Amino acid sequence: MGEFDRGSVAPIADTLARDDWPVLVALPAVASLFVFAAPRFGWWAFALAGLVYVAGFVAFDRTRAAEQVHEELVTTLGRIPEVGGLAVAPGRSDRVSGLARKVADELDLKPRSVVEVAAAARCGVVGRLGYDVWPHLRLGYDDRAAARWSAGIVDRAPAVGRIPSIVGPSVPTDSDAAVMRSIVELVSAYDDAVHAGGLDPAAALEKVAETGRADVVAALATADAIG
Amino acid sequence: MSPHSQSSSATTQTPLLGLVALVIVLIVMATASWPAPTWAWVALAAAYVAIEVRWEEPAGAGWLVAPAVASALDPGGAMAALLVAIAVVAVIDNRRQHEAARLAVGRVVAHVPLVAVFLVGGGAVAGEPAWSVAVGGAVVGAVALGLALLVRRLIGQPRREEGYVRPLAESVVLGVIAALLGALAGSLGWLVAPIVTAGLIIVAAADASRRQAVSAREGAVDSLVLALELKDLYTRGHSERVAVYAGWLGAEMGLRGERLRKLRYAALLHDIGKLAVPRHLIRKPGSLTAEEFCRVQQHAVVVPEMLQPMTFLSDVVPAISEHHIHFDGSGYGRARYRGARTSLEARILAVADAFDAMTTHRPYRKALSVDYALTELERCAGSQFDPDVVTAFAPCIDGRSLPMPSDGFESDADARRVAERSVSHG
Numbered sequence: 001m002g003e004f005d006r007g008s009v010a011p012i013a014d015t016l017a018r019d020d021w022p023v024l025v026a027l028p029a030v031a032s033l034f035v036f037a038a039p040r041f042g043w044w045a046f047a048l049a050g051l052v053y054v055a056g057f058v059a060f061d062r063t064r065a066a067e068q069v070h071e072e073l074v075t076t077l078g079r080i081p082e083v084g085g086l087a088v089a090p091g092r093s094d095r096v097s098g099l100a101r102k103v104a105d106e107l108d109l110k111p112r113s114v115v116e117v118a119a120a121a122r123c124g125v126v127g128r129l130g131y132d133v134w135p136h137l138r139l140g141y142d143d144r145a146a147a148r149w150s151a152g153i154v155d156r157a158p159a160v161g162r163i164p165s166i167v168g169p170s171v172p173t174d175s176d177a178a179v180m181r182s183i184v185e186l187v188s189a190y191d192d193a194v195h196a197g198g199l200d201p202a203a204a205l206e207k208v209a210e211t212g213r214a215d216v217v218a219a220l221a222t223a224d225a226i227g
Numbered sequence: 228m229s230p231h232s233q234s235s236s237a238t239t240q241t242p243l244l245g246l247v248a249l250v251i252v253l254i255v256m257a258t259a260s261w262p263a264p265t266w267a268w269v270a271l272a273a274a275y276v277a278i279e280v281r282w283e284e285p286a287g288a289g290w291l292v293a294p295a296v297a298s299a300l301d302p303g304g305a306m307a308a309l310l311v312a313i314a315v316v317a318v319i320d321n322r323r324q325h326e327a328a329r330l331a332v333g334r335v336v337a338h339v340p341l342v343a344v345f346l347v348g349g350g351a352v353a354g355e356p357a358w359s360v361a362v363g364g365a366v367v368g369a370v371a372l373g374l375a376l377l378v379r380r381l382i383g384q385p386r387r388e389e390g391y392v393r394p395l396a397e398s399v400v401l402g403v404i405a406a407l408l409g410a411l412a413g414s415l416g417w418l419v420a421p422i423v424t425a426g427l428i429i430v431a432a433a434d435a436s437r438r439q440a441v442s443a444r445e446g447a448v449d450s451l452v453l454a455l456e457l458k459d460l461y462t463r464g465h466s467e468r469v470a471v472y473a474g475w476l477g478a479e480m481g482l483r484g485e486r487l488r489k490l491r492y493a494a495l496l497h498d499i500g501k502l503a504v505p506r507h508l509i510r511k512p513g514s515l516t517a518e519e520f521c522r523v524q525q526h527a528v529v530v531p532e533m534l535q536p537m538t539f540l541s542d543v544v545p546a547i548s549e550h551h552i553h554f555d556g557s558g559y560g561r562a563r564y565r566g567a568r569t570s571l572e573a574r575i576l577a578v579a580d581a582f583d584a585m586t587t588h589r590p591y592r593k594a595l596s597v598d599y600a601l602t603e604l605e606r607c608a609g610s611q612f613d614p615d616v617v618t619a620f621a622p623c624i625d626g627r628s629l630p631m632p633s634d635g636f637e638s639d640a641d642a643r644r645v646a647e648r649s650v651s652h653g
Binding site for chain 2: 029030032033036037040041042044047048051052055056058059060061062063065066067068069070072073075076077079080083126127129149152153154156157
């Protein structure tokens, strides 16, 4: 993490990473609008500035509502494999998502990427529903068909960012997304190895390290140790 | 049913309609003497309606009330600027999959010509009293909405939302804002251009966010439906057909607006609990053992837990949980209040679900005829089904083209192939 405390600037960074930043930037313009309009319109300037302000508020509120729907969908998609009997133990989605977030933090990904990688990890295995019987949970997240199903399901929802490409079967061309994909794969396989395969954390880490990127494996080792 | 299919259809037709609007404007410009207020106004109104009907993103249709208002103020100068605006929006419209920052820049660029419209057109009313400018904007906003609704009806395109009060109020407010901004720009010139731009972006964002919120909900439901279909490929399309029947029934029984929309969500997700049922039980050809039947019944009970994170579906969950509870109180499921009658939505779902189940292939039998299904519904009215709902159902399907039932899959491989196609093409 270094000497610089990312926590202190996280709210600002999160704000700038929002899709609706034009609304946030434009809101102060309402005050300027009033200043210019008052000499020309008198009391009508209140109406003009007020209406524009309300429009901005409504836009912000609706955008936030859409984001909330997206977050809720990701949570629900994460639950489905659990209630569908496709994950060995309840709470897999929470565990994997939390661990992915820690690994992403260790790798100093951007705040938006941290959010996306946590969401992708949470709902990344919903595609296992496409199997008649999920044969080998111990295989973890290396099955292309399950990945394709997962990407297809998530892709049905708009505004899910890069999640479909992260959980899909093809390696993303975007280097940032490629790292995020690697995090999701590794964390998912690690969780399956521990909770489905019965391995202890050290053995599980050793097993998944064979296929994962070295920097992500190192971050996973640190993040898991932090616990 | 997919919102994506609707939007791709709109995208396909957008260039054609936009082109027609542009041709109209160009013809008017070439034939009418310059400036030509009447013809220019008609042409601009046509362009506005075409865009309002087909162009959904990125700037949102609402901001186009602005040039409509400005054109009423000074159509000649406004027209040229609007042409540029249309071209810019057309370019942006073809790049829907871009990142947020590029979208935001696109919005700003798209509004530059609009600000020019205001600067050119606003001069005509620069000295007018504010109240008359506002009233003029309100009238133009209302007329613009009326034109858009008229054209939608003429071309058979469904409306974006039910009711008239809310769309009218929004359009009137947009018109007032646009007119006042135009008058302000006309009075103060380029000095206020950035402020006017910001104001227009805010208004555009408000308009676009309405569709964003709706499509987020539709997309979430769509995702869950696909997840269900992956679990149970053999009943693929069942959810969509039940949603169609329930929609017809709901409208017939007086449901409107948000309640009808939620009934559709409930119909699409009425079997979502099957995600918690083993696949071999869902598709078992023979009769179920008592233990197996108990397990299958769980699909109606686990729904509240499964959908608990989705707050916008909280009103929908009771109908899903109750739709297997019979009219006489028998059946199974989770009722909100013991002994109370289930909701109208649940009773509608029960009929729609049963009708589709009877008229399509099932793992254990071939599809039954529509006449047989209607007779069976009537036979069970008063016990399993609400008699009022059953009575309303026959007129609903009479003369209508029923949704095509899915073909019976010969094998898992067939079913998988169809579902793979669905995932690949959205």
